[in-house]
Amino acid sequence: MPIFYGKASLMDYLKSIKTADSTIGFVPTMGALHQGHLALMKKSLLENNNTVVSIFVNPTQFNNLEDLAKYPRTLEEDVKKLDDLDPKIILYAPSVDDIYEGNVLSQHFDFDGLENQMEGKFRPGHFDGVGTIVKRLFEIVTPTNAYFGEKDFQQLQIVKRMVFKDKLGVIIVGCPIHREQNNLAMSSRNERLSEQEREEAAIIYKTLTAAKEKFTKQSSRKITEWVKSFIERNPRFTLEYFTIADETTLLSCTKKDKNKKYRAFIAVLVNNIRLIDTISLN
Secondary structure, three states: OOEEOOHHHHHHHHHHHOOOOOOEEEEEEOOOOOHHHHHHHHHHHHHOOEEEEEEOOOHHHOOOHHHHHHOOOOHHHHHHHHHHHOOOOEEEOOOHHHHHOOOOOOOOOOOOOHHHOOHHHHOOOHHHHHHHHHHHHHHHHOOOEEEEEHHHHHHHHHHHHHHHHOOOOOEEEEEOOOEOOOOOEOOHHHHHOOHHHHHHOOHHHHHHHHHHHHHOOOOHHHHHHHHHHHHOOOOOEEEEEEEEEEOOOOOEOOOOOOOOOEEEEEEEEEOOEEEEEEEEOO
């Protein structure tokens, strides 16, 4: 499997295999790969001549240094998973210096307000960090298509907005959430949960499915109040936020409009490990 640790050698290699009608699929990750990541890669392999996967724990999107330090780093195991999936996958596993060249700072972005909702409220500067790394990776890899999971739905919408505003020429493909047997959304952070915490975290998806059922009859305010009381029954869990929002604008729903698509978003802390999830309500 071709593995590159520097952008210059990767760019030279991609130029050497590029043809007039070939396509590059790209799956950016922070490693600790799970079945959700592999599903994105399988889709890319089906739809493109070449697939590039990046593994890079991006420091500029962490506003919590403890979270950055504890983020799982499993490069050796990840390489094996990629090689088992398809040895033709091209892996880019850069250092911080290779990406940032000694200047580890985020570019400032205007995502038309998408960045101010939900994750943006609780993680200052997070989406500037996301925009910075995704844009740099796009410039290095020059993909035709890039694949992102819908668990990070706000991030997905923000990347689409950046591509549109900056005319980056990449097709952004959103892919369904992969779940564990108990319906916990797959995440690299799940590796930090104890076995009991992982099992009890099934409450997150149960909450979302109950909220979806209630959405046909109840107001967003009443559902939000119910979610807060339901989550707080379990002392292991702290609700950071729950909101029902317009899928396009990500603005909270105050009054339902039958012509709009809505989605419920949730962030829960389990032993200081942050888990997010989302579900379509239409």
